[in-house]
Amino acid sequence: MTRQSLDLDAVRAFIRIVELGSFTRAAEALRTTQAAMSLKLKRLEEMLGFRLVERTPRYVEISAQGATFLELARELLEAHDRALSAFTGARQRLTIGISDHVAGPELPALIARMNAQDPELLIEIRIGSSGDLLQSFDRRELDTVFVRQHADRSDGKVLAQESFGWFASPNWQRRANEPLPLATLAEPCGVRAMAGRLLDDAGIPWREVFVGGGVTAVAAAVMAGVGIAALAPRMLPFGAVDVGAKLGLPELARLPVLLHTRVHRGRAHEALDALCAAFRSVIRS
Missing domain, CATH: 3.40.190.10 (Periplasmic binding protein-like II)
Structure with a gap:
């Protein structure tokens, strides 16, 4: 009896289809066509003798037998990649x-x-x-x-x-009778959400005056004197000061x-x- 061998490219295609939930996205990830992905999966299913995924017009759903095969398939590819790296010098x-x-x-x-x-x-x-x-x-x-x-x-x-603190530039002064000016990261940001929630709970009015695409930008805004920010001390340039106690701001939780x-x-x-x-x-x- 001739023993058949699994096509590793087809196994890889199956894993990608399941992970990305789409033949189209899986094809893009593997730099091939949707038709090629479908053919590889069909041949793999024919060899195994059962359906790996259930196809619908709107989504791809793994079958019960496919779910069992999935972990074995991942272990197979991991073993293959380790062997290839060990004996061919391929970089992991x-x-x-x-x-x-x-x-x-x-x-x-x-x-x-x-x-x-x-x-x-x-x-x-x-x-x-x-x-x-x-x-x-x-x-x-x-x-x-x-x-x-x-x-x-x-x-x-x-x-x-x-730990986190409320940081400002050394020369920053809060203007009387104005909401607390905050420099924040763009949403969604857990630190931003925490800071806003704590200020609201404490009844302290605040407003965003700067929204940065990264912590570096927020730290720059702080040092420019634009406002204050909730940041970890290690993220701040030298010279930034914690003004939380001075302004009576709520203590920030450790994250x-x-x-x-x-x-x-x-x-x-x-x-x-x-x-x-x-x-x-x-x-x-």
Whole structure:
């Protein structure tokens, strides 16, 4: 009896279809056509003898047998990629997302620490909001994300708790009888939401005077004297001062830095451990 072999390209196509929930998006991710994806999946299903996904005009839904096969398929490709990397010298890729409120000025040193751990590892880093990065992680576009706690999520591993303060430039003065001027990150931002909620609960009127696309921009606005911002101390340029007690502002909660990852073994995991250790060393509670 001739034993058939699984087509790894077809297995990879199946995984992508399930992860992205669409033949079209999966085809784009693998740089091929929707017709080619459909053909690969059809041949894989014929070989296995059962349907892997149920197709409807509006969405793709994995079948019960497909769900069982999915984890085995992922293990198969992981084993294949590890073997290929070990014996062909192919560089393993690790894709990481880091929240802008987490990255901080230490990021170059953190990257250097990862590179020192494994110079042959290909590291790809994306900076963004916690919400956007978590969505990318769920779509399996990222292997790992470091984020602030998100209102819609209760999972993830806590790496550290970080303190926040109300910071302003040394010469900034609040104008009498005017709402507290805030510099914030664009929505959605958990730190922005926390600051606004605390001020509202304390009955302190406030208004946004600057919205930045990143923490660097917000810190620049603070040092320019535009207003104050709720930020972690390590994010501020030298000279920024905490004006919370002076203005009678509510105390900001410590916020956790959370790790979400699918990397649990091998060289990439060792490099990730080095990055986690580096984050713990620079984040002050």
